[in-house]
Amino acid sequence: MAARDYGQYSGITQAMEIVGERWALLIVRDLLVGPRRYGELAAGLPRIPTNILAARLKELQAAGVIRRAPRSRVIVYELTPYGRELEPVILALGAWGFKAMGDPREEQIITPDSMTMDLRTTFRPDVAATLPATAYAAHFGSTELLIRVDGPSLDVRRGDGAADLAFASGPGIRRLIAGELAPDRAIESGVVQVLSGQGNLLHRFADTFHLAA
Amino acid sequence: MAARDYGQYSGITQAMEIVGERWALLIVRDLLVGPRRYGELAAGLPRIPTNILAARLKELQAAGVIRRAPRSRVIVYELTPYGRELEPVILALGAWGFKAMGDPREEQIITPDSMTMDLRTTFRPDVAATLPATAYAAHFGSTELLIRVDGPSLDVRRGDGAADLAFASGPGIRRLIAGELAPDRAIESGVVQVLSGQGNLLHRFADTFHLAA
DNA sequence: CTGAATCCGTTGCGATACTG
């Protein structure tokens, strides 16, 4: 820590010394979705070496950002209250990065947790509050998310369920959320495939989840 | 980039691939205060190796976060509009880290730019708007800042100037801002030394710059 | 089978020296 600290006394350097190491904030991101087991974290961060994951978990624990908790016979990792206060940081960073996203590279995948946080990032509670409560079932490759919007509140969880609109999409969904692609065009061009429900509900989805440039 | 990317298609991983490298966000932090020359950046980041600074500047430029600009015969680095959009990220990170700060370690220093951003982080525009316009001259070791609060707006610049309250302080100022130390106690205990003006203006300062736990 | 620890090759970082 002596050679790797920033030698400065300020809020940002302090934060960087705690969560500035590679992978640390991505672990926090996934834990913002919910408590996770070691293997679940490894699965959500496909390229993380197992020794690095173990090291980060220890460091984040020592810093009071996460804790190990026994949950019905197995260990899960979860954020402490202080760790949960990183949510605004993750959301701000996610919004900033979202604008720089292009088309996905070959090896880039979408995980349920990363998609969940991207949805939280782009969610507009003020807009949603003016719209009727709606449930969307979204299929991104093999990951299925049930997205429930009710007034200004958002709930995303894995799995399927009753929904007003069910659709499948690849990474092209980003262009819909970014406003680069109109909902109608998204359906016409096959970027989004409506599986059930009225296709024009995709307008509502695009209004609810949107990040202006 | 192939071995060091995160292999995921999401806003946060995209952001981390651009500004996630060591030192990158600290460079952005200092540039949020204003355009800076190479040597000024090096001086503000005392422990950064010069080759790393050069490398980061190139990477940030390539990513469209900063640009080199000629300013009256010399080159300065400045944020692009997109780079400036990192301000909410830096402020959120700074606020989070601020809460974890303890007493400074031996080698930790305070730079004018880092202190300026810490002040911006803890500035409460809503509170300031209810208070009279006030100018503070703050001396932290060898760095002098002129802090002008006028309604909900804050202006911090280096150097001295006419002020309603001039004071000197060491890193103990953090405890004042964190609310751990009352303004009166700060003066009594010598943590803050009033150089000119009415000492009770320090109350106003503590109200204006404050971060609750 | 999950949750790691170990080993080793590679890369990025830290420190210092050097150059236009």
Place this chain on the structure above:
DNA sequence: CAGTATCGCAACGGATTCAG
């Protein structure tokens, strides 16, 4: 003053092995 070059080391990446 604004970088570039060099070198040792610590951290990372990948695979394998080990413990509960």
